[in-house]
Amino acid sequence: MFKSGISREFESETKTVIVSAVLETTGHVRFGDGTDINITITEKDVVAGGVEKAVFAGTKRRGVDRRTMHELRNKWWDLEEEDCFIPMLCGRCPTCMLLGFTGTTQKNPLIRDINCKSRILYATAYSVQPTGDAVTTHTRNQVNERSQTTHGSAGIHTEEVIVAGTNFPTYTTLHHVLDWEIGAFAHAFLENVNQGRYTAASRAQGGMRFTEDAKGEPMIVVDVSESGVFPIPAPKVPTNVSELSEVERAFINGRDGEKLEESLKQFGFNRPPEKSSNQQENEAASSSEERADDEGKPKPKPVSIWKRRDMEFGRRYAGKDALSYLRDRQGDFLDFMSSMENGGAKAFRKGAESYYEKVKEKKKAAGE
Ligand SMILES: [Zn+2]
Numbered sequence: 001m002f003k004s005g006i007s008r009e010f011e012s013e014t015k016t017v018i019v020s021a022v023l024e025t026t027g028h029v030r031f032g033d034g035t036d037i038n039i040t041i042t043e044k045d046v047v048a049g050g051v052e053k054a055v056f057a058g059t060k061r062r063g064v065d066r067r068t069m070h071e072l073r074n075k076w077w078d079l080e081e082e083d084c085f086i087p088m089l090c091g092r093c094p095t096c097m098l099l100g101f102t103g104t105t106q107k108n109p110l111i112r113d114i115n116c117k118s119r120i121l122y123a124t125a126y127s128v129q130p131t132g133d134a135v136t137t138h139t140r141n142q143v144n145e146r147s148q149t150t151h152g153s154a155g156i157h158t159e160e161v162i163v164a165g166t167n168f169p170t171y172t173t174l175h176h177v178l179d180w181e182i183g184a185f186a187h188a189f190l191e192n193v194n195q196g197r198y199t200a201a202s203r204a205q206g207g208m209r210f211t212e213d214a215k216g217e218p219m220i221v222v223d224v225s226e227s228g229v230f231p232i233p234a235p236k237v238p239t240n241v242s243e244l245s246e247v248e249r250a251f252i253n254g255r256d257g258e259k260l261e262e263s264l265k266q267f268g269f270n271r272p273p274e275k276s277s278n279q280q281e282n283e284a285a286s287s288s289e290e291r292a293d294d295e296g297k298p299k300p301k302p303v304s305i306w307k308r309r310d311m312e313f314g315r316r317y318a319g320k321d322a323l324s325y326l327r328d329r330q331g332d333f334l335d336f337m338s339s340m341e342n343g344g345a346k347a348f349r350k351g352a353e354s355y356y357e358k359v360k361e362k363k364k365a366a367g368e
Pocket residue numbers: 084085089090091092093094095096
């Protein structure tokens with residue numbers, strides 16, 4: 001079936017989500033997924049105060065994520081009907097409608113004058129450590145694949161790499177997304193970190209992991225709001241900060257329920273009073289998001305819920321609970337994509353087409 005947050009039809013189910021997470025390199029790495037392996041220079045930028053930082057570009061992160069989403073989609077999507085890959089995007093599949101595409105470069109006349117923006121915004125990340133500590137050069141022998149020999153001194157290849165233990169605070173905002181769309185991002189994000197796909201490793205174990213704070217909690221905060229109201233700030237630090245401890249403090253404060261409650265009160269929002277576990281369970285059973293899990297798995301517990309006149313506006317998950325919230329949404333993505341089998345993909349494409357027809361009619365009416 002057709003279900004996408006892009007359409008007003010599903011407005012009531014859409015959410016805005018902010019994912020803040022610190023990722024740490026675990027070996028000598030370069031960013032990219034191997035398609036640009038010949039790049040020998042690491043991207044760098046001078047930030048406020050003249051400090052130079054290594055850059056983890058948002059566009060690069062989005063590219064790797066899109067490929068990972070495609071891989072999963074392709075398990076169930078009927079590619080015989082129409083293929084969809086970078087750069088020949090189809091514009092009519094679940095990931096195109098989430099991550100956007102430029103119609104002008106496409107063959108299909110239906111989408112040629114459609115310019116669909118991504119509903120997931122990937123911010124560019126800067127290393128906490130300055131490049132003096134974060135980047136080094138190393139040389140490697142270029143091996144001739146055919147003869148299995150090196151080229152001798154002519155084949156010595158110098159490249160810049162990011163060293164292990166370099167931290168990148170990453171921020172991603174998802175607009176107008178349904179649960180399965182949050183899940184598409186969650187799937188790509190969690191699997192790309194786990195499987196080391198954001199980086200091309202130039203030495204063993206080169207990948208990334210979630211940086212842990214002093215208490216062993218992963219530094220990750222996920223804010224979810226149906227109305228896009230976030231009275232508590234995401235745990236951010238200025239890009240010129242070079243101390244990991246400052247970043248850590250922002251994330252520890254970001255999961256401190258009492259501190260958050262103070263801020264919420266100050267801005268006219270209330271954190272609901274503590275309830276007995278029994279009451280909480282009853283309430284949990286009534287809300288669809290919190291319904292008991294089939295497998296008896298504990299539901300992720302929000303560290304904060306913001307309310308106004310008893311109406312909930314949003315909630316924050318932090319640390320392991322944030323990871324388990326994302327894992328739950330990954331499950332929604334798996335469920336949604338597997339429903340694309342046996343005619344599901346066809347129905348989705350039809351829905352996409354009628355959505356574009358409506359957009360075109362509106363454009364015409366507006367004289368565009
Ligand atoms: Zn597509």
